Amino acid sequence: MQTQLSVMQLNILPELLNFPRQVELNRVIEGTYPVSKLARLNEALLSNNGDITAKLVFTDSVGFASLKGEVSAKLLVQCQRCLEAVETELSGSFKFALISNEDEIGLLPEEFEPYLIEGEEQSIAELIEDELLLCLPMVTVHENDCSAYMAKQNKAIKAEMEKAKKVQKEAEHPFAGLKALKENLNDKVN
Numbered sequence: 312m313q314t315q316l317s318v319m320q321l322n323i324l325p326e327l328l329n330f331p332r333q334v335e336l337n338r339v340i341e342g343t344y345p346v347s348k349l350a351r352l353n354e355a356l357l358s359n360n361g362d363i364t365a366k367l368v369f370t371d372s373v374g375f376a377s378l379k380g381e382v383s384a385k386l387l388v389q390c391q392r393c394l395e396a397v398e399t400e401l402s403g404s405f406k407f408a409l410i411s412n413e414d415e416i417g418l419l420p421e422e423f424e425p426y427l428i429e430g431e432e433q434s435i436a437e438l439i440e441d442e443l444l445l446c447l448p449m450v451t452v453h454e455n456d457c458s459a460y461m462a463k464q465n466k467a468i469k470a471e472m473e474k475a476k477k478v479q480k481e482a483e484h485p486f487a488g489l490k491a492l493k494e495n496l497n498d499k500v501n
């Protein structure tokens with residue numbers, strides 16, 4: 312059965328919506344959401360400028376009320392190599408089945424993640440934020456060489472690594488020192 316989708320283009324996505332109602336309306340909602348309003352995401356960023364772009368498709372698929380969609384954003388994070396700013400482009404997609412009871416999880420086709428509907432309205436902001444956090448890499452570094460800052464840091468990093476190696480070596484042979492001490496004592500006794 313072909314369903315008629317009603318597409319809504321919004322400048323700014325609403326923070327909250329009644330998701331099951333959107334499914335009844337077969338609604339496609341496209342819009343942006345300001346990065347600055349997502350506190351958890353901001354903790355991982357250097358700047359809260361810019362917008363997240365999202366597309367949300369509320370529809371009935373294979374008998375389940377579903378919410379499929381995409382999120383994307385250009386975000387400024389800290390390069391883990393030189394500690395300067397680096398822009399990272401993120402995009403992710405999701406496919407939720409809207410369920411009202413946890414017992415329904417077992418009935419879902421594998422392709423769906425469960426989304427438990429509670430209360431009158433559900434949070435678009437939270438959903439977008441969760442999806443972006445999921446696709447945020449653990450470590451981001453500049454693709455090419457890092458800035459001059461890197462050269463300055465290089466020497467210090469090398470020294471630190473040498474130090475760490477030495478500590479590790481000592482840890483691998485914890486009795487080396489003891490043996491030397493014992494030999495030393497023996498020498499004195501004899």
Ligand SMILES: [Zn+2]
Binds near residue numbers: 394
């Ligand atoms: Zn860098």
